[in-house]
Amino acid sequence: MNAQHDRLVQLVEEEVRSTAAYLGIERLRPEVLEALRAVPRELFVPEIKRGLAYADHPLPIGCGQTISQPYIVAVMSDLLGVEAGGRVLELGTGSGYQAAILAAMGVEVYSLEIIPELAERASATLEELGYGERVHIRVGDGWNGWPEAAPFEGIIVTAAAPGIPRPLADQLAPCGRLLIPVGEARGIQQLQLQTRMPDGGLSGCTLLPVRFVPVTGDLGQTLEPGR
Template sequence: MVTRQIERRGVRDRHVLEAMRTVPREVFVDPGMEEFAYEDRPLPIGDGQTISQPYIVGLMIEAAELRPGDRVLEIGAGSGYAAAVLSRIATSVHAIERHEALTRKAEARLARLGYDNVTIRTGDGTRGWAEAGPFDAILVAAGAPTAPESLKHQLAIGGALVIPVQHGDRHQTLTRIRRTADDAWDEEELGAVNFVPLIGAEGWT
């Protein structure tokens, strides 16, 4: 999967590739879906949510320029797969999931694998997790109307927020927002993507 679907499509960060080779993706799909775990496509995980296709997970983590020692926030934990990959690079991962049932499943999967540097809670991801910040990277696995101000302000100086931002009715662009000073951010568009909507106080209602 990593060689054919991720590395060949341009993801080059060795930390990302090694982490994705380590994490068993079949653990993070629903029973009966294991045979499809290493295909490069999203899969349903319940509550109207999906586990993102592996290439997108790799692309987003590379875009965040994550390094060992970093603190990371993930919005939209889903099955826990991306948090697991992040945990093989970062010192600590905090993840927020809107659906309680998915939170519990993700926690069980991570515990089963012994990935004890991930903390997940159920809540409104658009508000972030201020008491655990600042974060060197924030990754959002849902499309937002604009980048939530709460998330932008929870970045450390030099940190990056990677988020799909919706333009018009349906078009989404993966966007990297880097905090350059207390009240300054640089923004870069990375390409078209397609995610479920980011629901919350600073997202879609």
């Protein structure tokens, strides 16, 4: 931990308070804040960008992809509500930073990345930091999830989708939560939080406007909440 980590946590906490009306929370769980302090974000960005690693905004990581704003990573990690020992599916490994935050919280992460170069780089970084045993990375299209590892207490989608992938909804455990940015590619999306109900349907809400890079690959069936 150092002053940069502490300053980042302060910035994220301020942003959470300013968006409390959208999020329904005014502060993040302690384990999320500790993970933000523990994970060295500079190792997940290109060397040329490391001077900006602790600014609270996204950064390019190559291959047309970005590392998400720390505020968004922290909020999504918190709202998943998964405790240490729980299992989370991540669609879109990217830099590996989101997976590292969850792993630092004691969560077991199954992460899918369609770009082999990013998957390889993220895997190496996570291994270097000692998170390799908690983060399982597979190269491939994430739309169909990771059925043999299901069910998951939480599913997090880190790319914009036109709707909720039906396979992901089916892989949620009862009362499991799904966080996903839904909307048009290259535009503004709405971050949705959906919970799987006892009957298998989804119930949830829209939280706040966000901007993510789009999901790539073959998009399959989507599911409307409540169906």
